[in-house]
Amino acid sequence: MDGQSRWVFMTSGNATDRDWPALLRTVLGVPAPDLEVRSVLPWQAEMLVADRYSAGRVHLAGDAAHVMPPFAASGANTGIADAHDLGWKLAAVLAGTADPTLLDSYEAERRPAGWFVADQSARRTLDPGAAPDPDLAHPFVLAAGGFQYRTGALRRSPADEHDVEPVREFAPAGRVGTRVPHVWLDAARTRSTLDLGGPGWALVVADDPARWAPAAAKAPVPLPVRRIDADFLPPGQALLLRPDDVVAWRGGDESAPPRVLQELLRPERAVAGAPA
Numbered sequence: 001m002d003g004q005s006r007w008v009f010m011t012s013g014n015a016t017d018r019d020w021p022a023l024l025r026t027v028l029g030v031p032a033p034d035l036e037v038r039s040v041l042p043w044q045a046e047m048l049v050a051d052r053y054s055a056g057r058v059h060l061a062g063d064a065a066h067v068m069p070p071f072a073a074s075g076a077n078t079g080i081a082d083a084h085d086l087g088w089k090l091a092a093v094l095a096g097t098a099d100p101t102l103l104d105s106y107e108a109e110r111r112p113a114g115w116f117v118a119d120q121s122a123r124r125t126l127d128p129g130a131a132p133d134p135d136l137a138h139p140f141v142l143a144a145g146g147f148q149y150r151t152g153a154l155r156r157s158p159a160d161e162h163d164v165e166p167v168r169e170f171a172p173a174g175r176v177g178t179r180v181p182h183v184w185l186d187a188a189r190t191r192s193t194l195d196l197g198g199p200g201w202a203l204v205v206a207d208d209p210a211r212w213a214p215a216a217a218k219a220p221v222p223l224p225v226r227r228i229d230a231d232f233l234p235p236g237q238a239l240l241l242r243p244d245d246v247v248a249w250r251g252g253d254e255s256a257p258p259r260v261l262q263e264l265l266r267p268e269r270a271v272a273g274a275p276a
């Protein structure tokens with residue numbers, strides 16, 4: 001479809017042998033003399049999530065890993081988010097800057113996210129029921145990819161354990177395991193916090209970058225220090241931002257980011273205490 005002369009029309013029911021031109025003219029309410037039906041495709045809304053996303057060198061992404069009833073453009077966006085997660089991990093492993101074990105975090109992060117979005121879409125469309133569903137997420141949480149990874153390529157402190165991203169309200173706050181909240185960085189609105197990560201890592205700080213620079217220089221991969229002014233990042237705190245804009249760590253200890261990066265990218269060497 002092109003939104004100008006080629007369109008899609010969706011209706012319920014399983015019959016495909018209906019008089020489609022007559023039905024469409026009724027729906028449109030105009031004669032539409034040039035109307036031509038190009039194809040009729042049966043389709044059934046379903047919620048299906050693969051039991052595993054990864055097996056050895058094979059990784060599933062997109063509809064191969066999850067299908068869901070259409071809601072809030074979740075279908076394609078969840079697939080794109082899979083690729084965003086898997087892409088930088090594959091690149092790091094292939095470039096030799098991360099151990100292959102980093103790829104284990106793909107399923108750990110994206111399967112719960114795929115299940116969450118598919119379940120939320122299904123609750124709204126497959127069998128919504130008459131009573132309000134107390135577990136419905138705020139639509140912005142779905143539209144903005146507001147799911148929080150609980151395990152994966154991230155490090156949470158004990159304080160982070162209790163600071164859980166809500167789903168019934170949209171309240172992003174730069175919590176570990178979530179996508180960094182969008183805030184414009186300039187008055188002309190040309191740069192956002194979402195531009196800080198990618199294609200590499202970034203250390204996002206709220207105060208003097210010089211305080212963090214010596215530690216960032218010890219990181220096993222390039223780690224630019226970026227200062228921002230945003231409500232969700234109080235002075236003294238920093239966010240370690242992954243290439244896919246997910247917060248991998250947050251805290252005030254400037255010696256932590258290179259150590260955390262080493263643990264996430266090179267866990268075996270970090271355990272052995274080898275230099276970065």
Ligand SMILES: Cc1cc2nc3c(=O)[nH]c(=O)nc-3n(C[C@H](O)[C@H](O)[C@H](O)COP(=O)(O)OP(=O)(O)OC[C@H]3O[C@@H](n4cnc5c(N)ncnc54)[C@H](O)[C@@H]3O)c2cc1C
Binds near residue numbers: 063072073075
């Ligand atoms: C009716 C309907 C409405 C939807 N509406 C929306 C919406 O409004 N917003 C939204 O975000 N999402 C929507 N979706 C979901 C969205 O279309 C999918 O989530 C998205 O297209 C999945 O992308 P994908 O690349 O993972 O898979 P696909 O788009 O299915 O791409 C897979 C490709 O692989 C090809 N392929 C398959 N087997 C092979 C093979 N052996 N060798 C080579 N190629 C192969 C296929 O031909 C296809 O081109 C809708 C889906 C449907 C069915």
